[in-house]
Amino acid sequence: MNRLKVYYETTSHLLQRVRHFNQDEDWDQGIAEIESLLEERTAMLNDIAAPFSSEEREMGKKLIRMDNALNEELIFIKGQIVERLKEIRQKKVTKQKYSDPYQALVTDGIFYDRSK
Numbered sequence: 200m201n202r203l204k205v206y207y208e209t210t211s212h213l214l215q216r217v218r219h220f221n222q223d224e225d226w227d228q229g230i231a232e233i234e235s236l237l238e239e240r241t242a243m244l245n246d247i248a249a250p251f252s253s254e255e256r257e258m259g260k261k262l263i264r265m266d267n268a269l270n271e272e273l274i275f276i277k278g279q280i281v282e283r284l285k286e287i288r289q290k291k292v293t294k295q296k297y298s299d300p301y302q303a304l305v306t307d308g309i310f311y312d313r314s315k
Contacts, residue, residue, distance in 0.1 A: 203255050206243045210265050213240060217272040226283075233276075 213236040220229050251259065 202243065202246045203251075203258055206240065206247060207258055207262060207265075209236065209240050209243060210262060210269065212236065214265055214269050214272070217269060217276065220272075220276055226280075230280075233273075 213233070216229075216233060216236060220233065
């Protein structure tokens with residue numbers, strides 16, 4: 200029961216952390232904290248083994264619901280990260296085009312009329 204309760208508390212803390220993850224805070228710190236909690240939770244999962252009491256089965260059902268909610272939140276955060284990376288790449292390309300506008304010009308197929 201002890202291991203399952205610790206796993207439940209870690210999952211609850213992780214779910215709260217993921218739900219409070221937003222764009223205004225330091226993303227690197229938030230992602231690092233979420234990753235460490237996920238690793239800690241994964242390590243705990245290996246220690247949980249059957250047989251389970253009725254209380255542990257009920258806690259397991261709660262954990263399954265929490266895990267589904269956690270997966271949804273993590274997918275949402277992943278989408279935010281992908282969008283942010285796209286924005287950064289686009290800004291980089293725009294800045295590069297602005298700083299050297301003639302770099303991307305294609306000179307193939309240009310005809311110069313030399314007759315007068």
